[in-house]
Amino acid sequence: MSFLDSLAAGLSLVGTFEAFASLFVGVLIGTIAGAIPGMSATMAVALTLPFTFAMEAVPAILLLLGVYKGGIFGGCIPAILIKTPGTPASSATVLDGYPMAEKGQAGKALGMALWASCTADLISNLSLILFAGWLASFALNFGPPEFFTLILFSLTIIAGVSGNSLLKGALSAMLGLLLATVGLDLVYGTNRLTFGDPNLMGGLNFIAVLIGLFAIPEVMSMVWDPKPHEGKARGLGRDSVTFGEYKQSFRTIVRGSFIGVFLGSIPGIGSAPAAFLSYSEARRKSPNKANFGKGELEGVAASESGNNGVAGATLIPLLALGVPGDVITAIIIGAFMIHGLQPGPMMFVLNTDLIYGLFIGLIVSSVFLFFIGSLAIRIFRYVADIPRGVLFPGVLVLCIYGVFAVNNNIFDVGVMFVMGWVGYVMLRNGIPAAPFLIAFILGPLLENNFRQAMLMSGNSPEILFRGPITWFFWFLTLLTVAAIIRAGVRATRSLRRKLPEV
């Protein structure tokens, strides 16, 4: 199939009212959810997932992608207006966005956040279109040993960078891998850790584990410390961003977008570190560096372009390799699976129309984001005032309906509650939940590829080092572990030096 044929096939798939409406509604829901402090983009995507069960694959995935993109942008609204980031990705926006709001320039800050977000989103989507196909064609040469080493590398980096401690991240990933072993053995069909319960024979439901880990602990945190909504939304002021100001910050926006694309394409890093790195780079290179942190427009542009640059790029490893880059793409992989699709290099061969359909949809999402974002700045700031005492019980009820709807099984609701407590204990002890979930998804793939490799080689482990690709991933894995340990040791040493001074 030529490029034009693929494009036409994709257009026929996505060029429907339903697909565009899903994308529009998705961006709208995401922006609203992002604007509510306490509702992260992750939670918004997780809670939207059950509503896609009755939909066709393309509109369902576009809806979730819309929520993702809207959620990341929406987080800047409360970050600027009430100094409370709607999502962790917007934490860096607070640094300059809120001081601008204090000076009566909230409208300008929000306008720049919108322009920077849309530009970064477009750059990120174009990067996805350019690189995903190339990476997938390269990955078509992969066999089980290559996939095993790739997944091992992905898990190492996700465990290492998701929290403050490599060991805690590794523990989280190990627990996720252990949980993934529950169910029938895929080779022999025997019971593994099912405790004689037929409900466990198919393994634990992914949605129940996901919602339990990411939505229920937020409700529990609210129960632990029920504080009313803090902060008061400020007015937008008279100022709005001008084309000249956008042009002045354009270099920063492009730089931030590429930082986002680079960090987003590496599994596990996510949008918050990208926003902070983009912000610090902008400050380093700016002639107005002294004004950063006091209400610098370029600071808002840098952080918002950094976090939105990640949104398209995290789909590169997902679509090309079948490896989710962060928690949100892990949820989106669940949507693919529910609709009988397996992301990865073969998808570029078997479902080219779907891939091109998604690419077209993603480009359109940047346009929707601009229009919805312009409206959101004026209207949705009031969303930040939704009382949490009503919001969180609503989230709990939504979780129950969503989890039940997957398999029509009350047992899954119980699994969600149990995983909620597991997630809460992890949250209280600083153990990151992202490696747990991603390991839970990648666990069966890791094990199956390992077993297939062993079967291919007649149980000789040499097959795991059979060529340059496996060596490359082993090298990257060792490099990642060494880098994370070195960073940990350095941080501890610098802390020891500081402690006697205190």
Add this chain to the structure above:
Amino acid sequence: MQRITRQSLIGFASIVVAAILMFAIIPTWVSSPSNVRNIVLSPLFWPYILSGLTVVIGLGLVVTGFFTTDPDEPEPPAIPGGYKRLAILAAIMALTMFCLPRLGMVWTSMLLFAATAFLIRTSHPKTAIICAIAVPLLLYAFFAHVASVAIPQGNFVRLP
């Protein structure tokens, strides 16, 4: 010091959990056919490897917990009545599981919504009550009539 102990405690806990898995749960609850010639392909192999690695990580946490001066994650401040509210939430969850098949999802959700709203001391009790009734009904309407999900109706009051 307390924070370092917490990291060590996490390490101890993971070692204990892994040991229980290796010596009690895996031998009892993972079945492997007797004709598996190679341990690498056995259904037992992966759970044992993962449990073993958990022990190694646990040991790492214990050792770093004892020897590091890294203050780690900040200890969450004690909140008055926090544990009591969490215990009540656990009871609400257990009751929800009991009521779901008996009362049905809609009525159970209404009670759950109201109970949780009052547990977190909502400052808008009237709005909470209205939402406690409206949200489950709207969700029922969507899932039952749009997504065609068979929402449990319970033994008492059935909705159209």
